[in-house]
Amino acid sequence: MIKAKPKPLEEIQNYVESFDRILITGCGGCVSVCLAGGQREVNILKTELALAHSQSNTNKHMDGYTVERQCNSNLIEELDPIVADFDCIISMACGAGVQHLAERYPGKPVFPAVNTIAIGVDLDIGLYEERCRACGECVLAYTGGICPVTRCAKGLFNGPCGGTNGDKCEISNEIDCAWLMIYNRLKEQNRLEDILKIQPPMEWKNQVKRTIIQKGYENRYIDK
């Protein structure tokens, strides 16, 4: 799931400084699971902002509201009658949710309250680690299920690079060499020939908006 981290309070305070009526919106999806932007975090942010404003003697009206998912049009619909009463919106959703709200309410400034960090796994409660950067060209089949984009410090699609320092990366003794891990995993699975398969250069598609149309839905969304 998507993992996010709350922004510093001062940063959020700066965003909303010039607004009197502030709506804090939470998301019941990924950011709830990673404890960054669900209903409980909305309540906490509301309390923290209220305290900060009372200390600076500024009078602001704030309320919180959590929808099930900010990335789904049907699920943000219930905000329609609420948003009209506020000058700006703070969104505690991931970047997709923030943009979705901003598109739906173009007349209202929408500010993010979290930094969207990664697609990751839950190591423990409140402890998450990145596993995927959504590059759009998955090579995990050849790399023993270890992602070279997120795990290799250099993001190499073809490795190792020659800069292996023991079992660590040359850039830091704290970073494991992903390609050594890949080598060991493939060796364990008796698939070492896969490491020799050269992967074509990554076509970084993040300069344009990527749209996903699943197989079988082409006729529905693509003009003939």
Next chain:
Amino acid sequence: MSDNNRNKIDTRAIQSILKENKKQIKLGLTMCAHCSMCAESCFLYMSKDYDPEYMPSYKFLNSIGKLYKKKGKVSNGRLEKMRDLVFENCVLCTRCYCPFGINIPSLITLGRRICRSQGVFREYDK
């Protein structure tokens, strides 16, 4: 709207949400023929050994449906049971299918909305 206040149930707030969505709830309750055709469209139902508590119709009938019939009057315990049903037994993938056109995800969302209005929601660190 978002205060985490589990002891006091604000029946008026619940009734207001029920009233606002009366048409949709009533239609869902009237139209549901208990045909169980929605069951197989739910991956959770399929992966939980066909546990009837995961049937989409069961989830909306026993959450928003019961609440509507009881005119919004609900105890803390009942509301928490409802939370388990609409938050734990449903991931809101919105893939459930009703041959009569009942918008089941929307009714389950409504159940979640009512829970949230009372500060009852799923907490992921417990």
